[in-house]
Each structure stands twice: as C-alpha cells, then as structure tokens.
Amino acid sequence: MLPKAELHCHIEGAAPPALVARQAAKYGADISGFIRDGAYFWHDFTSFLAAYDAAASLFRSEEDYAALAEAHLAALAAHGAIYAEFFTSPDHARRAGLSAQAYTRALGEGILRARAKTGIEARMIVTGVRHFGPPSVEDAARFAATCGHPLVTGFGMAGDERAGHPRDFARAFAIAREAGLGITVHAGEFGGPDSVEAALDHLRPARIGHGVRAAERPELLARIAQEGVVLEVCPVSNVALGVFPDLASHPFPRLLAAGCRLTLNSDDPPHFHTDLGREYAVAAEHFGLDEAALAGLTRTALEAAFLDEETRRALLARLAGAAGQPLGAAANPGGKTAAKLGKIH
Ligand SMILES: Nc1ncnc2[nH]cnc12
Numbered sequence: 198m199l200p201k202a203e204l205h206c207h208i209e210g211a212a213p214p215a216l217v218a219r220q221a222a223k224y225g226a227d228i229s230g231f232i233r234d235g236a237y238f239w240h241d242f243t244s245f246l247a248a249y250d251a252a253a254s255l256f257r258s259e260e261d262y263a264a265l266a267e268a269h270l271a272a273l274a275a276h277g278a279i280y281a282e283f284f285t286s287p288d289h290a291r292r293a294g295l296s297a298q299a300y301t302r303a304l305g306e307g308i309l310r311a312r313a314k315t316g317i318e319a320r321m322i323v324t325g326v327r328h329f330g331p332p333s334v335e336d337a338a339r340f341a342a343t344c345g346h347p348l349v350t351g352f353g354m355a356g357d358e359r360a361g362h363p364r365d366f367a368r369a370f371a372i373a374r375e376a377g378l379g380i381t382v383h384a385g386e387f388g389g390p391d392s393v394e395a396a397l398d399h400l401r402p403a404r405i406g407h408g409v410r411a412a413e414r415p416e417l418l419a420r421i422a423q424e425g426v427v428l429e430v431c432p433v434s435n436v437a438l439g440v441f442p443d444l445a446s447h448p449f450p451r452l453l454a455a456g457c458r459l460t461l462n463s464d465d466p467p468h469f470h471t472d473l474g475r476e477y478a479v480a481a482e483h484f485g486l487d488e489a490a491l492a493g494l495t496r497t498a499l500e501a502a503f504l505d506e507e508t509r510r511a512l513l514a515r516l517a518g519a520a521g522q523p524l525g526a527a528a529n530p531g532g533k534t535a536a537k538l539g540k541i542h
C-alpha cells in the first residue's frame with residue numbers, strides 16, 4: 198500500500214456518526230437535528246458548521262477525546278497513513294466543559310495509543326476559530342505557545358473565512374510564530390484569491406488550508422509556487438461544500454501544472470463521505486496522477502510537516518523504501534504525470 202500522509206483534518210470533524218451516536222446515548226442528547234440514517238446531514242457551509250459544532254459538543258471528557266484521536270489515527274493507518282497532523286480547537290473543548298490543557302493532554306494520549314498499535318506518527322495543530330473573533334484566536338495562539346505539549350507543533354485558523362480580515366489576526370499569528378510553531382491558515386476556500394493574498398501578506402503561513410481559489414489568479418499561483426507555500430488541498434470536501442460543482446472542475450491539475458506544492462487531505466471525513474484513501478484514489482482517477490506522483494504528494498506532506506528533523510528523515514526513509522524511490526530523488530509533486538491507475542489502495 199502506498200504510504201500516505203495527511204496535514205489537514207479537524208479532529209472534531211473526524212468523529213464518525215456511529216461514535217457520535219454512542220456519545221449522545223452516553224450524555225442523553227438528541228442528534229436527530231444533524232445525523233439521520235447513520236450519516237451527517239446539512240445543506241450548506243453554515244449548516245455544516247452547525248452540525249460540526251453539535252457533534253463536537255458530545256465530546257466532554259478526557260477519555261472521550263483520547264478515544265476519538267485513537268480511532269481517527271487507527272482508521273488513517275488502515276488507509277496507509279504513516280503520518281498525520283490534526284487540527285485541535287480549544288474553543289470547542291471549553292464549550293464542552295473541558296480545559297484546553299486537559300483536552301490537549303487527552304488527544305496526545307490518543308496519539309500515543311494509536312502509535313503503539315499501528316506505528317502512525319502524529320502531531321497537533323492548535324487552531325483558533327475565525328468567526329469567534331480576534332481575541333478568541335489570540336487566546337488560542339497564547340495557549341498553543343505556552344502549553345508545552347511536545348506533540349503540539351503548529352498553529353492555524355479555521356472557521357468562516359468570510360468573517361474579518363487576515364490583518365485582524367496578525368497578532369495571534371505573531372505570538373505562535375515567535376513560539377516556534379509551524380503556521381497554517383484556512384484561505385481560498387470560500388474566499389477568493391484576495392483572501393489568499395491577504396493571508397500570505399499578513400499571516401506569513403508556511404502552508405495554506407485549501408488555497409484552491411488562488412487558481413483564479415495566475416500571478417498568485419506563480420507567487421505560491423515561487424515562495425514554496427504548500428497547499429493543503431481537500432478535493433472531496435471542496436465538492437461536498439459546493440466550492441466547485443464536481444471533481445472535473447477542481448483546479449488540482451492546474452495548481453500542479455503551475456508548480457504549486459500540493460498535499461491531499463480529508464478535512465472532515467465522515468461529513469463528506471471521504472477518507473484519506475479516497476482522496477488519493479480521486480487524485481488518480483480524476484486528476485490523472487500515477488503512483489510516482491501520488492508518492493510525491495506524500496513526500497511533499499512529509500517535507501512540509503510541522504515536525505522535528507529526525508522524525509521527518511525517518512518518515513521520508515519509510516516512504517522511499519515503500520515507494521522504491523531513492524531518498525534524494527525529487528518525486529516531482531509538480532510534475533504533469535498523466536498515467537491513470539485503476540485502483541489506489
Ligand atoms: N472546511 C472547513 N473550512 C473552514 N473551517 C472548518 N472547520 C471545519 N471544517 C472547515
């Protein structure tokens with residue numbers, strides 16, 4: 198199985214409906230407003246965020262979160278993932294009655310359990326929620342900067358990109374950057390190329406969550422390629438949330454052809470009926486990537502991971518061993534490889 202790596206997944210958004218139903222039974226909650234026939238339902242980005250928040254509110258104890266992280270990472274490992282980062286949201290934990298410290302400790306425990314069982318490596322990216330406003334995002338950044346958890350290696354911002362302007366969040370990102378954390382930010386999903394440009398100018402991220410609407414402005418694509426900013430692309434999420442009407446219209450091939458460094462991600466997998474294995478299969482079937490190009494995406498993810506160099510080297514060696522590539526050879530993630538693979542496992 199091709200080794201895979203994921204950089205962009207929200208831990209609360211990764212909760213399978215069956216697990217959420219068990220949590221609801223445990224806490225005597227009604228889930229009929231957002232889960233029906235064993236699946237999440239919502240109809241637009243706003244109602245998606247409401248379903249996401251409702252599911253998150255049913256994870257309330259340290260054990261709830263440890264079990265969620267362990268289950269998420271075990272599922273990823275079963276799809277061939279050797280490395281995963283996930284977004285954490287202290288705001289959601291606090292709203293569910295758990296301190297940011299307890300929440301982070303619990304998720305870290307889940308990571309260790311999953312690593313012991315499957316060998317998967319994982320790290321956490323603390324996020325602020327954009328539509329909760331700058332003071333709340335600054336609180337999240339301060340927590341990320343001071344929590345001292347060894348598996349917290351990045352800071353980011355999710356939520357509704359249409360709320361506020363990136364400059365409003367510059368202080369939060371400066372706090373995180375000065376603490377040595379890797380920086381990523383959601384942009385260019387529901388906001389157009391201006392949103393991506395403003396995020397680059399004001400927040401100086403190493404990676405952008407989505408970024409796909411940069412494809413509407415060729416000069417911006419050239420800048421992203423030239424600066425080596427990595428895009429965390431989530432194709433199935435983009436179609437599910439209506440950013441593009443179908444996979445045939447997704448700009449992934451154009452981003453690749455422009456020389457942008459790309460990775461594949463599932464975002465909030467059960468909400469979009471996807472998983473990391475499906476994202477790689479979609480890239481093969483719909484974007485024409487062959488196995489070497491797919492391995493190149495994994496390699497880009499490992500190169501862009503918010504990770505210590507020793508662990509990065511070990512993971513890159515695992516990938517090179519499995520993909521039959523010499524370590525030093527560029528896997529050419531920006532290449533225009535076209536051969537289709539029938540099936541990617
Ligand atoms: N796709 C997405 N965009 C922005 N914020 C999110 N939070 C969870 N999923 C998200």
Ligand SMILES: [Zn+2]
Pocket residue numbers: 205207355383406464
């Ligand atoms: Zn996201």
